[in-house]
Amino acid sequence: MKGMVFTELIEMIEARFSLELAESIIEACALPSGGAYTAIGTYDHAELVAIVVELAERTGAEIPQLIHAFGGHLFATFLKDRPALFAQMGGTFALLEHLDGTVHVEVRKLYPDAELPRFHAERRSPTHLALTYTSERGFADLAHGLIDASIAHYHEPITVTSEDLSAGRRAHVRFDLHHA
Ligand code: HEM
Incomplete structure (x- = not known):
């Protein structure tokens, strides 16, 4: 999946929740890419799923809603x-x-x-x-x-x-x- 999708997801977490939460989620997920996404790169979509699952756990929101x-x-x-x-x-x-x-x-x-x-x-x-x-x-x-x-x-x-x-x-x- 294109890096742009990841950078936008992280931006949404920062805007809706906080910068600290975004950073802490990336750290907790121990992502193969390290969470250092560039808009032009391509990353495993499983990383996106991992971030959303962690976000749901931290915020209590439902995954489909997120x-x-x-x-x-x-x-x-x-x-x-x-x-x-x-x-x-x-x-x-x-x-x-x-x-x-x-x-x-x-x-x-x-x-x-x-x-x-x-x-x-x-x-x-x-x-x-x-x-x-x-x-x-x-x-x-x-x-x-x-x-x-x-x-x-x-x-x-x-x-x-x-x-x-x-x-x-x-x-x-x-x-x-x-x-x-
Ligand atoms: C209502 C309109 C649109 C819908 C319903 C839609 C739907 C989707 C969905 C669901 C995905 C995720 C990939 C997947 O499910 O397999 C996706 C990926 C993507 N879409 Fe769309 N899209 C829309 C409009 C657009 C527009 C206007 C653009 C840009 C001009 C765009 C660019 C992209 C890009 C760059 C990806 C990521 C591909 C990747 O990560 O490799 N989409 N789209």
Whole structure:
């Protein structure tokens, strides 16, 4: 997983909790990388999971909620880095429909070793988008956080429900988005 994802997670812990907590979590996890992440490096995604598990233990928050919140934080970062992309997409349905074909394709060009999920979007009606997430990393809650942040960003009356198709592994999940 790209170092940028790690640096953003640590930044979120610093902002929401404290610098001391972020440092102490990195130390407690005894990570193979030592926690010295660079935005351009690539690290084992198990390190990300270890940090989130430790954060949940220290704060009493639930792991899925923390990963979801991290999705919101990442969305803000993407928005800051790529304002034109979000203006061009104009809404959540368009953004999600272009994830696999355009957005993550661009990411792959920048980082050939990026570990990206697969998304399949299907417009079931003008007001219903079904989106399936597939990734062995099991970060469907991250996807959910990104989707919710997108809906908030575009101020859309969209409700989201989800169904885990991978027996709770969060690796294969269908999201149903309904526009009022
Ligand atoms: C609502 C829109 C988006 C959703 C739902 C989404 C979803 C995800 C998820 C769940 C992952 C984690 C990897 C995995 O699960 O296997 C991921 C990784 C990533 N995404 Fe997206 N994404 C969105 C938009 C974007 C945008 C706009 C960008 C940047 C322009 C972006 C860049 C990346 C990068 C750099 C990674 C990390 C790849 C790696 O660590 O190797 N994503 N995305």
